[in-house]
Each structure stands twice: as structure tokens, then as C-alpha cells.
Amino acid sequence: MAEFLEVLSFPFMRRALIVGVIVSLCAALLGVVLVLKRYSLIGHGLGEVGFAALALAMALGLPPMPVAIPLVVAASFLIMYLSQRGALAGDAAIGIMAAAALSFGVIVTSLSHGFNMDVSDYMFGSILAVSESDVVLSVVLGLAVILMYGLFFNRLFAISYDEVNAQATGINVSMYQFMISLLTAITVVLGMRMMGTMLISSLILFPALTARRLVGSFKAMTLAAAVISVACFLIGLVLSYALDLPTGASVVGVNLVALVGSMAVRRR
Numbered sequence: 360m361a362e363f364l365e366v367l368s369f370p371f372m373r374r375a376l377i378v379g380v381i382v383s384l385c386a387a388l389l390g391v392v393l394v395l396k397r398y399s400l401i402g403h404g405l406g407e408v409g410f411a412a413l414a415l416a417m418a419l420g421l422p423p424m425p426v427a428i429p430l431v432v433a434a435s436f437l438i439m440y441l442s443q444r445g446a447l448a449g450d451a452a453i454g455i456m457a458a459a460a461l462s463f464g465v466i467v468t469s470l471s472h473g474f475n476m477d478v479s480d481y482m483f484g485s486i487l488a489v490s491e492s493d494v495v496l497s498v499v500l501g502l503a504v505i506l507m508y509g510l511f512f513n514r515l516f517a518i519s520y521d522e523v524n525a526q527a528t529g530i531n532v533s534m535y536q537f538m539i540s541l542l543t544a545i546t547v548v549l550g551m552r553m554m555g556t557m558l559i560s561s562l563i564l565f566p567a568l569t570a571r572r573l574v575g576s577f578k579a580m581t582l583a584a585a586v587i588s589v590a591c592f593l594i595g596l597v598l599s600y601a602l603d604l605p606t607g608a609s610v611v612g613v614n615l616v617a618l619v620g621s622m623a624v625r626r627r
Contacts, residue, residue: 374489380592390562392515399568401438401560409431415467428544485555520577554611566585
């Protein structure tokens with residue numbers, strides 16, 4: 360542990376710690392609503408879109424983030440639009456988007472000299488990829504998510520459990536759904552730096568599922584998911600350094616252990 364604290368003197372580790380904690384917190388808070396509304400796999404779908412966007416940006420020689428953010432946001436809006444219009448169920452829209460984006464990304468990558476180290480870093484994550492601009496964007500994102508929960512907590516609760524009744528009481532359900540989609544898309548893009556496009560969905564899915572098995576109210580689930588997500592990230596980061604393991608995979612492993620543990624507690 361002392362050695363890990365010494366490593367925090369390096370700027371890239373401090374950036375990774377700040378961005379990782381904030382992204383874990385945001386993903387957990389957004390994940391509570393997404394899991395309850397059965398959009399829990401949206402992180403997986405948007406991660407695949409992010410991979411396709413990054414492949415396109417690298418093939419064209421453009422900066423990855425300015426290309427990835429608008430494309431992933433557009434994909435999240437399209438998924439929500441198709442689901443709301445009844446054209447496709449939420450999981451079907453996510454599945455189609457994920458498959459189409461992944462195939463497009465693989466084709467673009469193969470046409471542009473194949474997979475290189477940059478593409479691999481984004482697919483599986485690398486703490487070395489976190490930049491100063493990521494820190495700034497993560498702080499803005501964190502404030503936006505916390506502000507949304509602080510101002511609209513009761514409305515988020517209403518649309519999470521009974522969307523029809525919420526709409527009947529005058530709540531603009533579509534606006535809140537698209538707001539959540541926007542923040543989720545930015546969270547996914549930021550998380551891809553460290554977790555990778557293949558693993559970022561775990562930050563949205565696991566903490567919310569774990570919290571759901573431990574507590575019984577929306578407020579308690581929100582708080583528990585946030586604490587579990589940040590704790591699992593910190594433990595995963597320490598383990599990845601101590602055991603020389605990939606950060607993203609280590610964080611997912613710790614989250615999986617927490618989920619299995621919550622299932623055992625629930626049975627008792």
C-alpha cells in the first residue's frame with residue numbers, strides 16, 4: 360500500500376485516480392435508473408459505438424474524443440428514440456446498435472492497417488491514456504450528474520418505477536430520459552480511456568445490481584451503488600498495481616466478487 364501511495368506522485372496515476380473515481384460514481388448513479396428501467400446493457404451498446412468512433416477517428420487521423428463524444432451521444436439518443444416510439448424494444452435497439460457499431464469498427468480498423476496499440480488501449484483500457492482534458496471533463500460530468508440527482512431526485516424515482524404514472528402527473532419523462540442518455544454517453548466515452556470499450560458497461564451494471572440485492576429503497580440503492588462502485592474501483596486499482604494486472608479487468612473482477620457476495624447475503 361505504501362508503494363502505491365508513492366506511485367500517486369506520478370501525474371498519470373493522479374489523473375487516473377481522479378477520473379476513475381468520478382466515472383465510477385457517475386456510472387453507478389446513472390446505472391441505478393438504467394437498471395430499474397431495463398436499459399442496463401446500454402453501456403455495452405454505447406461502448407461498441409465508442410470503439411467504432413475511435414476506429415474511425417484514428418483511420419482519419421483525427422483526435423479521438425471530439426469524434427467519439429458526439430457519435431456516442433447520437434447513438435444513445437437514437438436508442439432512446441427508437442424505444443420510446445415503440446419501433447424497437449430497448450434491449451433490441453441496444454443489441455442492433457452494438458452489433459452494427461462493432462462490425463463497422465472492425466471493418467474500418469482492418470482497412471486502416473489493422474489493430475494497433477492505440478486501438479487496443481481503447482478496447483481494453485489503459486491508465487496511461489488518461490489526459491488532463493479527461494480530468495476537466497470528468498469533473499464537469501460529475502457535477503452535472505450530482506446536480507441532476509439533487510434537483511430531480513423525486514422525478515427520477517418516479518420515472519424509474521412507474522413511467523406511465525409519472526407522465527400522468529405531468530413529468531416530462533422524455534426530457535429526463537434523454538438527459539440520462541446524454542450523461543450516460545459522456546460517462547461511457549470517459550470510462551473507455553481506463554476501462555476500455557469492452558468493459559465500461561460493467562461500471563453501469565454491477566454496482567446497481569449489487570446495491571439492489573442489499574437494500575430496499577430507491578434512495579438507499581442510489582447511495583449504496585455509489586459507495587460500492589467507488590470502493591470497487593479503488594480496490595481494483597490497487598490490485599492492478601500490486602499484481603501487475605490490467606486496471607479495467609481488475610475493477611470488473613472486484614465488482615463481480617461484490618455482486619456474488621451480495622447474492623450470498625440476500626440468500627441468508
